[in-house]
Amino acid sequence: MAKVKYYYDADTLSYRKITVKKSDYYKKSVFGILAVFLIAFIGFVVFSQFIMSPSERSQKRELDNLKLHYELLSKRMEESSAILAQLQDRDNNIYRTYFEANPIPEEQRKAGFGGVNRYKSLDGFDNSTMIKELTKDVDILTKQLVVQSKSLDEIVGLAKEKEKMLASIPAIQPVKNEDLTRMASGYGMRMHPILKYRKMHKGMDFTAPVGTPIFATANGKVVKAQRSSSYGNVVYIDHGYGYKTVYGHMSKIKTRKGKMVKRGDLIGYVGNTGLSAGAHLHYEVHKNGRAVNPISFYYGDLTPEEFAAMQKAAAEEGQSYD
Template identity: 50%
Template sequence: MAKKVKYFYNSNTLKYEKVELSLKKKALRVLGYLATVTVFSVVTVTIAYNVIDSPKEKKLKREIEQLSLQYDILRKRIKQLDAVVTDLQERDNNIYRVIFESEPITSDEWQTGFAGIHHYKALESSNYSALMIETTRKLDELAKKMFIQSKSYDFLVKEVKNKDKMLASVPAIQPVSNRDLTRMASGYGYRIHPIYKTRKFHAGMDFTSQTGTPIYATGDGVVTTAGIERGYGNEVVINHGYGYSTLYGHMSKIATRVGQRVKRGEVIGYVGNTGASTGPHLHYEVHKGGKPVNPINYYFNDLSPAEYEKMLELSSRNNQSFD
């Protein structure tokens, strides 16, 4: 395509003459074109950089997403393990150490030796320092708790070896066999009295079963009560020593006598409906130091962890006792 030539009318010569641009105008025009191209290029590149990811950026984003997913899984796993260790701590302090009359591990002792912020200074230079420091600290705390718990169990093993007689005496089984249970009627705590319809503290657990079902002594001891008592009808009380005693109420028949020494698992009577009762069941109490405690913490010879959780659920479900 031929380049267009521009003309202008010269009034002095009365002729059309060719338009000739000066060197300065040509230079300005070229600079104008260059400036426009430059601005357009900068705008285009800026938009592309902020909106469109490069292959390298896409790869990095995928890696970050994978790392975030793995971290979430790791964090959940750490949380689950921490919950397990916490449950072990509670059982250690509130059950095992109570049984052996040992001092519980204090919260300060659980925290002993946890690393301070300076321990993680080497991780601060990482691109993901906050994430790495948080995860490392949680793992350190979990490892320390597990170490202390391991030492605690070593201590308890020694206590077991030194207290065989005590272990045989402490209530540690259900007074009625699982295979003979109809259902768990009521647990320890405040319940509605079935006769008086008032809210009353229920100091034991009720096990419903057929009349005549065997009732077992839950630990070695000496029978201190074996007869008719107000409210509980045919009742047996066993003194196990070490501050422990157990009560068995509403029996249809008593199979022991005052002063008799009994062994854990020995039949001491049979389920009935005597006394202030609204159906055949056994009312069972555990006393420590003369005060009632929750019997559910004293079935550890009988129940697996899963069975223990099920028993706990059943015992708290019914808001009304049978006596």
């Protein structure tokens, strides 16, 4: 049973019963309900800031995972860039220097991407800046790798050419040390044994018994293998790269014009043909059409002591054998 309420009426000096209109009652009820809903809504909004739904938790885990992998990928990118930088440094300062190739300019290696905004499609996302920066770093690293790959391809080509060139430079004695009687005469002004006057001796004379094997001192092509009035039986070999060698006074030629020979191949035997005063090999080295001292071209055959002894013997003034 509802409790009856009264109020004191000062005009009548008596208590009167309080009566509530139905409209007022309904208003209070509606306001009460609205207040309850409002408080509940506010509570939900506040509460939702601290408590996530299962879907939100899942999305947050995925986002955290993506950020973690982004950090790991960024670190690997930095490490890869550091390794590439070391390779670029070796490429410019060691490989290309050794093969006498120009270094690749830094601006060519690390040039960016100009023109249109190539990353425009990545705009409009929560992490657009992060994605664009990583994509840009990947593009730059990829371009640097392409430049370095092409450079290494060039180095391989240069190495093959260098190997071919080194094999084509005279580097051994044409007659083995154990077969020599002596090194009769070196490069320079000498008394000619037949003509009896001093003239330029453009090669070196290796004294050895008739029939001693003579070897090509580098890879090349035989351009002459014939009889000469001055050099007797003589062989000329063109090695390319400006180098040619001459082998004179042979007793017998064991090669032919047009034949490709390799360093160490037998090309003839020591003799005493032509203008010669004794059995020996007259050997010349020409560089770019000019005779040079052959003593500089035995680095692949002699010990330091043997080379010093040869230098001393070659420097002595005396008579040549031709």
